[in-house]
Amino acid sequence: MSPTITILAQHLLNGVLIGCAYALIAMGLTMIFGVMNIANFAHGEFYMLGGFVAFYLVSLMRLDYFVALPLAVAVVVALAVVLQHSIFRRLREAPVMTTTLVTIGLSIFLENAALLLWGPQPQSIPTPFPPKPLSFLGVYTTPLYLFCMAVTAALIVVGHVLIRRTRMGKAMRATFQNKEASALVGIRIDRIYAYAFAFGAALAAAAGAVLGGFIPVEPASGGVITLKAFIVVILGGMGSFVGAIVGGLLLGLAEALGAGYLPNGWKDAIGFFAVILVLLLRPEGLFKRA
């Protein structure tokens, strides 16, 4: 292959993992938005906590890497359940301003709690994978990268199947479309709220735990991730799962290309410009709801 194409392929490959991660995080965010009508500004903090808990379990508690990842997700889900019961339960039917201010407060709270617990320095989760790069037609990658990509892609599929194929997913989608009608046919709305919230937190925490071996995690990562996930959700159409997946992948790829071909520092601006463009040309997002 010619060098230009090899470099392009390399950039695209780099974008797939982060794109999968964006998709995972945005799926949960869109689920919480659709079911609870809450724009969860603390969503990125679940990603950050997933990464930090995994780091803590692997490097300080000396747990096996493959045990630590699901355990970290479980810890974050437990926290999400506590938050759901203490705070988010009160936000049902609350005005948009209230829900947003509360989740902004929660985001600051969790970020600074992480700062107190773990300090400001970025941490990388030690992994058992050999650091030796693999090469295929001149495109380089590492075993860790392939593992992360496989896990995030598998989780997207699992999430999609859960939403599409299970009774719980069906109930969630029903609540999504019409709360009163769902309650009328016997769906326990309060339970759906709790499940949707835990589901969203789990996906974000999983993304954080998996990516933590690859991209160092720090207390401030949550805020950036929240913004990126919101961009994906607006691009894909608020409340659209397919939109979240496609939008996440597109943003990841676009940023990877931006990192390769734009002046340093501008890649993060791509998503913001895309949002403004989409809002001007197609305000409902690229995909319709549900």
Next chain:
Amino acid sequence: MLDALPYRLATIAVLVALFAIPLVVHDDYYLHLFIVSGIFAAAVVGLDLIVGYVGQLSLAHAAFFAMGAYTSALLFIRLHWSMWLGLPAAALLVGVVAIVLGSIILRTRGHRFIIITVVFAELMRLVATNWVDMTRGFMGLPGLVVPPLVLPGIGAIDLTSKSRFYYVVLVAAIVAFVICRVIVRSSIGRKFVLIRENEPLAESLGISAFRYSMIAFAVGAAIAGAAGSLYAHYVGFVSPDLFNFSYVTIMLIMVILGGKGTLVGPALGAVIFTFLPEFLREASHWRMITFAAILIAATLFMPKGIVFPLLTHLLPRERRLRNARAA
């Protein structure tokens, strides 16, 4: 509310007290806190227009503040415009930016509006950080000064001391407050509240939610831009840190805990939440955690805020009832 004689007297007493502060307070550190309070008070009464009266949560307000600071700083450094020209230019430019942004986003409400404002703020931060040729990026723009005030017949008055600059800020804050108060007391302000309370009703009466939201958004932004200009020249330095999310958080805390939709409440909130963090300096790690907890608790349990409700308790009973009915 402040028409009857006792309230006029109270207003005059407060104004006298505000003007007397530098005569009583000689400590530079406390004067500094009063100056910063005044700058934030001006900025947050502008925020109250859109958040408190029209009822749209804008997360771009701190970005408008920072853009005003950058505009004024760049005009000073590149074109040698003093603050007296830079401040109105900053207000104008930021107001125009708000109109352009508003024409895109004020047609949406609720979640989407909120998210786009934060996206816009982040984009502006990226521009300030990455447009190095213009803004010097992370290095920021140092060397801003407070210009002397030249009055015909009197000559130049030096304003660089804190006790003198305090008066500049005080006058600016009063002007900002009066502008906002005149707007919310006029028929425009009543339309703001109607849009907040029942937008379909407002639209059915032929009141364009878009147009009136735009007035609140643009005026608020212009005031934030002017406040940012004051801040830049007072501190003498601007950097992309001004775009940090913590600024918009603290402004929202001032508005929400002060009592949104009251103007007086957010202005007092600005004073309280400038001084309070300084007193909590010992526990700086816990400061943001405490603030976040206060924000969550106040939003959930005290949607009317803390400062303004306390203030109205000082009023005689019948007036309180009248205010309650009006609110």
